[in-house]
Amino acid sequence: MDFALTTEQELIVESTRRFVEDECMPHEPEVERQDAVPAELQRQIRAKAIENGFYAANMPEALGGGGLDTLTLTLMERELGKTNFALQALVHRPSNILRACTDAQAEHYLYPVIRGERMECVAMTEPNAGSDLRGMETTAVRDGDDWVINGTKHFISHADLADFTVLFAATGAEETPRGKRKKITTFLVDHDTPGMEVRPGYNSPCHRGYHNSILNFDDCRVPNSRVLGEIDQGFEVANTWxxxxxxxxxxxxxxxxxxxxxxxxxxxxxxxxxxxxxxxxxxxxxxxxxxxxxxxxxxxxxxxxxxxxxxxxxxxxxxxxxxxxxxxxxxxxxxxxxxxxxxxxxxxxxxxxxxxxxxxxxxxxxxxxxxxxxxxxxxxxxxxxx
The missing domain is CATH 1.20.140.10 (Butyryl-CoA Dehydrogenase, subunit A, domain 3)
Known part of the structure; x- marks a missing residue:
């Protein structure tokens, strides 16, 4: 491991540091007081991030992203971490899980997120499951060419800003030496889908301005084309990305x-x-x-x-x-x-x-x-x- 930074890495660290100090830190008191980032400030910071090449820096250049390797991205994340989380989160680094999109899915989900036109959130955690993903109670049942989803997710970060959710739901069970284990599948669910509701989450003293939400699914119907990865292979999708x-x-x-x-x-x-x-x-x-x-x-x-x-x-x-x-x-x-x-x-x-x-x-x-x-x-x- 070479501990010396390249010239490019030094430039990225320095430019990110200036961005944080000039564009984010001055607004920290306002965001802390309001527990929100004003809409105009959101647009301003996002536009500056795109202009400076920070937005979607974790995505490959071939997909329209910044193409940073993990080490360089990590150095950038260190600098972003120095400011209020709600502000630095506007310099969006899309979830790597979206790279599992098929070509057709990428046109509707991945590429618009990379361009800053849409935003995703990832929904795993549930009230009665917590870190036990195999214990999740949200289900997706096949009905012809659709899946019918029922259940609740909570502590879902920035779902209030997102346009769609990367959802993990139980789609069956299998016998194992340790008994039955739930099969998990990943879905892409647009927030305007009937049967899906995004509710305000819990008040927290941490990361003011950056909110968690509760997602309710009541006979929410999504087409099979919205399955991300393979059916019943949601854990493989998660572990990969x-x-x-x-x-x-x-x-x-x-x-x-x-x-x-x-x-x-x-x-x-x-x-x-x-x-x-x-x-x-x-x-x-x-x-x-x-x-x-x-x-x-x-x-x-x-x-x-x-x-x-x-x-x-x-x-x-x-x-x-x-x-x-x-x-x-x-x-x-x-x-x-x-x-x-x-x-x-x-x-x-x-x-x-x-x-x-x-x-x-x-x-x-x-x-x-x-x-x-x-x-x-x-x-x-x-x-x-x-």
Missing amino acids: LAPARLTVAIQSVGRAQRALALAADWAANRKQFGQPVGRFQGTSFKIADMATEIEAAEMLCLRAAWRHDQGTMTDTDAAMAKLYATEALGRVADHAVQIFGGMGLVDETPVERLWRDARLERIWDGTSEIQRHVISRAILRDYEQ
Whole structure:
């Protein structure tokens, strides 16, 4: 692994950093107060992202995307992670799962998303299933050339902005040595389809302006042509295309941690107590040292996983380790930053309060810390099983 950045990578990092500082950060207080990104600001940031070549940067050039390799994209995601999530999410990187579209599906779904004309959301999580995808209760039953969908999904990110949903639903069951297991199929469901309802989700203190939704399906009928991938092979579709999502969460957590450290270090160097900067006290300076060390370790795990992904050798364990360590490190770094700021770390006049509040979610979505530990330990123990 070569740790030196290419000239192109350095330019992308620098241009992304400027974009975040100029186009996103100035609007953070407004978005935090309103818990929304005004429509005109959405259009403005999206247009700037397209103009600068950031939009759909994860998609191959042959499909009309930016064509960035995973390592370069990871460096870009790190910079985007430093600002309010609702703002940076407008620099849309479409779900890789859309690359499973057939030619006919691509014309209606994939290409318009890459061009910024449409937006998708991915719906897996359910009220009674959580991380247990095999326990999902949403069903799709074949009826001639259609599928009839019934059930509920929740905690679906940016469904309020999306035009269609990539939906996972149970389409049967099969016998296995461990008993019956549900078969899962993936569908493309337009939001104007009769029988589908997008409802406001739950209030959350994290990522203000970026909302979750509840999706209800009541005899929602979609044609067989909207099956994404093969029937009953939804897990294969997910495993093929969704693995990089955990890496995205990990490296954006690194970006947030870097911003928290910068804010804390500046405060420690300039805030005076007892006649000297608080950074001269070991209780503060040692926190700074621990924060910097954890961030470096987290970033190395992310960059190694990204590099391996480009080589075609990244494993689920690589992504799980990066996601586990980076998100938990962010929690510790953000907490240290609050402690260094003291009371000012808990008021909304500084970004530290937001970084601390937002950090809590990262250990939950795209697979909880417990799920990541399960993935890692299972891979290790497998080599020792008789």
